Amino acid sequence: MTAGQVIFVVDDDPTLRESLCWLLQSMNLRVQTFGSASEFLSAYEPAQAGCLLLDVRMPDISGLQLQEIMAARGLRLPVIIITGHGDVTMAVRAMKAGAHDFLEKPFNDQALLERVQQCLAIDASRRREEAERERIAARAGMLTLRETEVLDGVLGGRSNKQIAADLGISIKTVEVHRARVMEKMHAATVGQLAAQCVVAGLYKAKP
Amino acid sequence: MWKVVVALLLVACAGDRAWAETPSHPIGVLTREGEDDTGERWSATADYLAERVSGHVFVMVPLRQEALSRAVARGEVEFALTSPGHYVELAVLQGMHCLATLQHAWRDMLHSTAGAAILARADRNDIAWMSDLKGKSFMAVSRESFGGFQLAWWELRSHDIDPFRDFSRLVFSGFPAERIVEAVRDGLVDAAAVRTDVLERMVDEGTVNLTAFRVLHPRASAQHPVVRSTDLYPEWAFAAAQGVPEDLVRRVALALQAMPAAHIAAQSGRYAGWTAPLDYQPVHEVLRDLHLPPYDDVVDLTLFEIAHRHWLWLVGASALLVLLIGTTAYTLRRNYWLKASKSALERARTAEAELSHVGRLAAMGEMSTTLAHELNQPLTAIVNYAKGSIRRLEAGNLDKEDLARVLERIAAEGQRSAEIIRGLRDFLRKRKPVHEPADANRLVREAVDLARLKAHHKNVTVRLELGESLPPVVVDVVQIEQVIVNLVHNAIEAIDDARSPRREITIATQRNERKGVDVTVSDTGPGVPEGGVDRLFEPFVSTKHDGMGMGLSISRSIVEAHGDRLRIVAHAAGGAAFRFTLPETEPRS
Numbered sequence: 001m002t003a004g005q006v007i008f009v010v011d012d013d014p015t016l017r018e019s020l021c022w023l024l025q026s027m028n029l030r031v032q033t034f035g036s037a038s039e040f041l042s043a044y045e046p047a048q049a050g051c052l053l054l055d056v057r058m059p060d061i062s063g064l065q066l067q068e069i070m071a072a073r074g075l076r077l078p079v080i081i082i083t084g085h086g087d088v089t090m091a092v093r094a095m096k097a098g099a100h101d102f103l104e105k106p107f108n109d110q111a112l113l114e115r116v117q118q119c120l121a122i123d124a125s126r127r128r129e130e131a132e133r134e135r136i137a138a139r140a141g142m143l144t145l146r147e148t149e150v151l152d153g154v155l156g157g158r159s160n161k162q163i164a165a166d167l168g169i170s171i172k173t174v175e176v177h178r179a180r181v182m183e184k185m186h187a188a189t190v191g192q193l194a195a196q197c198v199v200a201g202l203y204k205a206k207p
Numbered sequence: 208m209w210k211v212v213v214a215l216l217l218v219a220c221a222g223d224r225a226w227a228e229t230p231s232h233p234i235g236v237l238t239r240e241g242e243d244d245t246g247e248r249w250s251a252t253a254d255y256l257a258e259r260v261s262g263h264v265f266v267m268v269p270l271r272q273e274a275l276s277r278a279v280a281r282g283e284v285e286f287a288l289t290s291p292g293h294y295v296e297l298a299v300l301q302g303m304h305c306l307a308t309l310q311h312a313w314r315d316m317l318h319s320t321a322g323a324a325i326l327a328r329a330d331r332n333d334i335a336w337m338s339d340l341k342g343k344s345f346m347a348v349s350r351e352s353f354g355g356f357q358l359a360w361w362e363l364r365s366h367d368i369d370p371f372r373d374f375s376r377l378v379f380s381g382f383p384a385e386r387i388v389e390a391v392r393d394g395l396v397d398a399a400a401v402r403t404d405v406l407e408r409m410v411d412e413g414t415v416n417l418t419a420f421r422v423l424h425p426r427a428s429a430q431h432p433v434v435r436s437t438d439l440y441p442e443w444a445f446a447a448a449q450g451v452p453e454d455l456v457r458r459v460a461l462a463l464q465a466m467p468a469a470h471i472a473a474q475s476g477r478y479a480g481w482t483a484p485l486d487y488q489p490v491h492e493v494l495r496d497l498h499l500p501p502y503d504d505v506v507d508l509t510l511f512e513i514a515h516r517h518w519l520w521l522v523g524a525s526a527l528l529v530l531l532i533g534t535t536a537y538t539l540r541r542n543y544w545l546k547a548s549k550s551a552l553e554r555a556r557t558a559e560a561e562l563s564h565v566g567r568l569a570a571m572g573e574m575s576t577t578l579a580h581e582l583n584q585p586l587t588a589i590v591n592y593a594k595g596s597i598r599r600l601e602a603g604n605l606d607k608e609d610l611a612r613v614l615e616r617i618a619a620e621g622q623r624s625a626e627i628i629r630g631l632r633d634f635l636r637k638r639k640p641v642h643e644p645a646d647a648n649r650l651v652r653e654a655v656d657l658a659r660l661k662a663h664h665k666n667v668t669v670r671l672e673l674g675e676s677l678p679p680v681v682v683d684v685v686q687i688e689q690v691i692v693n694l695v696h697n698a699i700e701a702i703d704d705a706r707s708p709r710r711e712i713t714i715a716t717q718r719n720e721r722k723g724v725d726v727t728v729s730d731t732g733p734g735v736p737e738g739g740v741d742r743l744f745e746p747f748v749s750t751k752h753d754g755m756g757m758g759l760s761i762s763r764s765i766v767e768a769h770g771d772r773l774r775i776v777a778h779a780a781g782g783a784a785f786r787f788t789l790p791e792t793e794p795r796s
Contacts (some may be wrong), residue, residue: 013584015620022613026598062773083582088461095465101261106587107595111262118261 005120006050009033010040010066011082012058020053027113037061041069044077049127051078054099056090064090067097076126078119082107094106129199138199140186147184150177155194231264232455235284237443239349241382245269248476249288255472259462263455272351279303285451286459287444291490292353292499294444296437298487299501300489302449305484306460309443310468312479313407317468318431319482320439324406325423326391327398327608334398335443337366337424343397344376348384352402353490354440357383359400361493362424362437388415398423403433412511440493441485450666526670581627585620592617644679645687647716647724647789654691654712662712663694665703669695672715677724678787682769687789690762694785697759701732701783722791727776729784734777 007029011017017033024031030050034040038061040052056063063081070077081094081102091102100122103114143151146167153163153174160178164171187193238245244655253265265286269659270278272293279301286306287297295470297303310319327334334343340363348355356379360370371375378396380387386407391399392415409415422434431439447456447462466472468479484556495502592613599605655669662669691714698712709731717725759773766773766787776786 013588015588015616016584016591019588019595019616023591023595023598026595026602033767088457092461092465095259095461096467101259105583106590109598115261 001140004049005124006030006032006048007116007120008040008044008050008052008077008176010035010037010052010058010063011055012036013055015170020059024110024116027109029116037066037069039064044075046075049120049123051080051100051116051123053080053082053116055082056094057084064093064097067094067099071098078122080115080119133200136185136196138168140197140200142184143181147177147181150174151181151193151197154178154181154190155197228253229262229264231266231282232286232451233266233268233278234286234288235270235275235278236267236287237275237289239271239352239382251475251509252288253474253760255470256462256467259465260455260458268741276300279448280447282450285448287446287448289446290353290443291441291487291493292351292357294446295487295490296501297446299491303446305444305487306456306536307445307463308485309445309479310440310479310482311404311442312468313404313411313433317479317482319442319485320688321354321403321442322431322435322437322439323362323400324403324434325357325359325362325400325436326388326420327423328391328394329421331397331421334421334423337363338367340368340398340423341373342375344378345374346378346380346387346390346396346399348382348387348401349379351495354402355405356400357493357497358437358440361497364497366424385409385414388420392419400436403431403435407433415696417781426644438489440490441487444484444487445481449664455583460736465567533574582624585624585627589617589620589624592620598692622719642681642683644681645684647677647680647726648673650680650682650687651691651714651716651726652686655695657688657692658695658699662699665699665710667702667710667712670711670713672713674717674724675713677716677718678722678791680791682789683765686765687769690765690787691726691728693759693762698728698730698732698783702730705733707731707733707782719788721788723771723788725786725788727784727786730782732782734781735783 007024009017009020009024009031011033012035014035017035021031021033032043034043037058052062054066061069067079070079078100079094079098081091081099083091083102083104087154091104094102100119103112104114111179140148140151149167150163153166158166160171160174164174167174182188182193185193185196187196234249236245236249246267249267249269253267256265257263267288268278268284270284272289275284275287275289275293276297279297287294287303289297294303294305298305308319310317311321312318325337325340331340347359350356363370364413376396380390384401385408387399387401388405388409390396406415406417410417417434422436424435424436427434428703447459463481464483466480470480473480491502494500570790596605596610597614599609651671651673655671659669695712695714702710702712712728712730715725715727716731717727719725761774769787770790771788774786776784
């Protein structure tokens, strides 16, 4: 769990909201509470890591609707749905809409902590992956057209000689470009290079 | 058996993983001769469940049909994933119940049913009708397969064909079933039965061309376009054994039904998600008709079979019967009208009783749901405040002012709850006018019927000790039944929570000298703790998670409205015993 993560609580019942805040803070978690879905939407910065505890039944925008809006806006914060007792139908719908888990009121504090920690871990690893992907994409963006062509050849498993023939340039030139690619992509081996490109989705299987 | 043990050991060996202490649940999955990849096929489903039902691990244990039945009977597996025919057997013999029905996809449509097709080569003009199959050779996958053989058997029977007698040869090929279709195509057998999904799969893979075959007695529908010879029946069932905790069962059911059709687990299991459990009754009927397990020893013989087996007896009995009928016909005719009117009266009375029963059930359900829902908010807040305070206290960072503020909140939420209960009591008091004369014993029986399911589920025996020739009592039947149900539920939970070795509840009725009938509900649970008696009657203390519990507080209010008090009395067996009196006359309000 990273220090910057925040648990967002969206619930229309002020007492419930506050009590949940009190409980989560006692677990050394950072909490922000909102009384409605729209309040949350206008305040939330997508860069903010964490997870969302969401009451399924709320006036105006319900928990399910908020899930839909978040999906449409590409907000991928993990969601834990809070349902009333025995509200299985709602829980099923929320899970189908992509909620990570659900909790029935009144909930066990240990169960709450476990699920929140799971969600935070999921969010953190997703963000790590995304950052990594962006970093690699940025490096790849610095390659010249020729270097990209050489990269494609290398990823395609072709030898320097073959690449030289493909592109109509000398082997020496290929070697120079290849060294540049490795340098710009911060890769020590072709294996590392390929792994990076797979992570960043640059590696497309040739038909 | 050894497979279960090995699978569990494997889980235990993964000791360094975070879920080392999490409970692991074995799921028995049906596998058949020739199916080698069962474990592999379903392991992603187990992983999916572990991911969705946090805090639990699931293991798929591939077992043959008999071994799976044995494993369920011995409690070695908690869940079973099996064919409709086998599921029905497990449901009847082991009390398993279905959580979800398997779905498969064909051409972008989701199906949770399958049928059987009876096939012959299209160029075999001598096999055009079912009746042409007599004297021909026939292939099916296995005698135990519901979709692969039993369904076809049932259909053949309705065309007067006994597969074990009327075919020149009956071959069971074993799995995979694809080889059956190939055998028909290659002319190795004249005809065969396969499950519809086998054909679907082969058509999609391009291994066979449907036009090369003729499906006998064909039917199809827009929802299920593959031609088949039988009706459609539910697909495989994911079932839970008796005694698996309700919460776990519910979460597994939920997780399965929430699985998207294209999920990786579904893909590697070659299916397309799960749907809410379908009605398996039609499967029961097929198996019953065919005298197959679990109906293999049921005496449900057709007249023809009886005649066939016991014709000598039948002739003798018929002769006797004719004689008897002759002599009694005269008397019967005289009594006929009298009887007819009497039975009509009886039927009307039964129907009326059933109706009022249903009405009461609905009223009770409504009240308790409202209460549970309303109380949930303040209760949740109180629990959160309290738990948050405890955690801070343990960590040594509880600020005094903060604590005072939170305690204020807890008190306020307590008040809020009390008001909700008061409101409900008022509601109960307001709908008072229905004090009517009633039979105390009948009332107890009806209430116990309502609680029977839960008692059965928790393996608790309910005994009745009903007094004889009791006077009628004047009560609000709905409310008093509610009190009894409530007390019985409390007793069941007390016994269950304490894991009492004796699991018995006794409900006694007895006339007392104060013009009333005493009703006593006693149990073999741990009893009421000393000093805990007053606390028992407070709101919240007895609100149960199953939503039915109205709390002893409500029960007490009802009894008080009937002019009495709910009392805790000494109980010889050591458990708790609650007693209240039903008045013989209407209480003064």
